[in-house]
Amino acid sequence: MKEYALLIISAALVNNVILxxxxxxxxxxxxTTRIDTAVGMGMATTFVIxxxxxxxxxxxxxxxxxxxxxxxxxxxxxxxxxxxxQFTELTVKKVSPHLFQMLGIYLPLIxxxxxxxxxxxxxxxxxxxxxxATLFGFASSIGYSLVMVMFAGLRERxxxxxxPRLFAGPPIGFIVASLLALAFMGFSGMTS
Amino acid sequence: xxxTVDNMTDFSAPTMIEGIAxxxxxxGNMAWLVPESGTSCGGCSSAAACGSKGIGTVASRLxxxxxxxxxxxxxxxxERVVLGIRENALLRASITAYVIPLATLLIAGAxxxxxxxSDTVTxxxxxxxxxxxxxxxxxxxxxxxxxxxxxxxFIRRASAGETCNS
Numbered sequence: 539m540k541e542y543a544l545l546i547i548s549a550a551l552v553n554n555v556i557l558x559x560x561x562x563x564x565x566x567x568x569x570t571t572r573i574d575t576a577v578g579m580g581m582a583t584t585f586v587i588x589x590x591x592x593x594x595x596x597x598x599x600x601x602x603x604x605x606x607x608x609x610x611x612x613x614x615x616x617x618x619x620x621x622x623x624q625f626t627e628l629t630v631k632k633v634s635p636h637l638f639q640m641l642g643i644y645l646p647l648i649x650x651x652x653x654x655x656x657x658x659x660x661x662x663x664x665x666x667x668x669x670x671a672t673l674f675g676f677a678s679s680i681g682y683s684l685v686m687v688m689f690a691g692l693r694e695r696x697x698x699x700x701x702p703r704l705f706a707g708p709p710i711g712f713i714v715a716s717l718l719a720l721a722f723m724g725f726s727g728m729t730s
Numbered sequence: 731x732x733x734t735v736d737n738m739t740d741f742s743a744p745t746m747i748e749g750i751a752x753x754x755x756x757x758g759n760m761a762w763l764v765p766e767s768g769t770s771c772g773g774c775s776s777a778a779a780c781g782s783k784g785i786g787t788v789a790s791r792l793x794x795x796x797x798x799x800x801x802x803x804x805x806x807x808x809e810r811v812v813l814g815i816r817e818n819a820l821l822r823a824s825i826t827a828y829v830i831p832l833a834t835l836l837i838a839g840a841x842x843x844x845x846x847x848s849d850t851v852t853x854x855x856x857x858x859x860x861x862x863x864x865x866x867x868x869x870x871x872x873x874x875x876x877x878x879x880x881x882x883x884f885i886r887r888a889s890a891g892e893t894c895n896s
Contacts (some may be wrong), residue, residue, distance in 0.1 A: 574821060575820075576823060577818055577819055577820075577824065578821075578823075578824045581825070581828040581829060581882075582824065582827075583826075584828065584832065585827075585828040585829075585831070585832050586833060588835070588836075589860075591833075592853070592856065596853065603881050627752040628878065629864055630827050632824075632825065633864055633867050633868045633871055634827075634867075634868065634871030634872070634875065636871070636875055636881070637823050637826060637827050637871050638764075639797050639822045640815065640819070640820060641820075641823055641824060641827055652753050667849065668849040668852060669839070669849075669852060671837075672839060672856070676836065
């Protein structure tokens with residue numbers, strides 16, 4: 539039980555996917571102008587990352603490992619992720635067409651999000667068991683959502699703040715992101 | 731410091747999320763609309779280089795996201811309108827579509843791992859949990875729809891050159 543708790547803390551905070559591994563930066567800067575879009579994107583990404591981590595683990599263990607095809611892992615995982623996104627899109631559409639109208643716009647963005655592929659490659663490189671891989675995917679995406687929502691909240695405040703004209707917009711965004719990354723360095727050393 | 735706080739917007743108040751849509755067809759009392767691409771990657775100036783615009787992506791899917799609206803305002807084909815949904819409607823919709831299936835999936839997986847401790851059983855339990863969660867989501871989406879919480883509302887006609895960034 540203890541190792542699972544440490545795995546979750548490590549994936550969500552210590553090795554945070556955005557601020558420590560620097561993955562998924564396109565959506566980090568692109569979708570965080572409002573808290574509600576950041577929350578929507580965070581939830582959609584959490585779902586897709588968890589489901590695709592499970593699928594990637596299964597493909598790795600039952601297809602790539604027995605036939606010694608590890609050199610194909612990047613291509614295979616990209617295909618699995620695209621399939622997971624399509625599956626999510628189809629099920630949301632099937633579950634409720636109205637939900638799809640409201641939420642569908644985030645899904646194609648996730649296909650091209652490197653955080654999803656990065657997590658899949660990390661979990662096979664660390665030779666995790668199935669339950670560890672699922673928890674790792676889930677905890678990493680919780681860390682991703684946490685940082686997205688925090689940053690969106692800061693940007694909503696910054697939009698109202700009196701910022702020198704040279705720094706307004708993305709420049710102050712990058713400065714704040716670097717300060718957040720420094721703050722997250724405080725977690726380093728807690729777990730490996 | 732006190733003054734700054736007083737001037738700040740109340741972030742907890744429910745507000746509307748606005749979006750722009752274009753009327754593509756008028757059918758009796760109903761208008762068909764297609765949403766314009768949002769503020770995210772697909773609409774940015776470097777979209778051509780980053781792969782979020784193209785076959786099977788944001789721009790090409792907008793056509794598939796046509797929706798209907800009661801045409802009380804006498805809209806004509808080609809007009810751009812500003813629509814709004816309540817801010818917490820988006821949150822509720824995301825919770826329904828993603829959090830419920832994910833929660834049942836993880837709970838089923840954790841129970842199976844605790845009871846059986848084998849990867850195959852855990853995987854099967856997680857799949858079953860996912861299906862159960864999607865069924866719950868469907869029920870909840872039906873309830874939200876019946877209350878009319880998911881439908882966008884007409885706010886005003888968009889002025890020329892107005893984008894969702896302005």
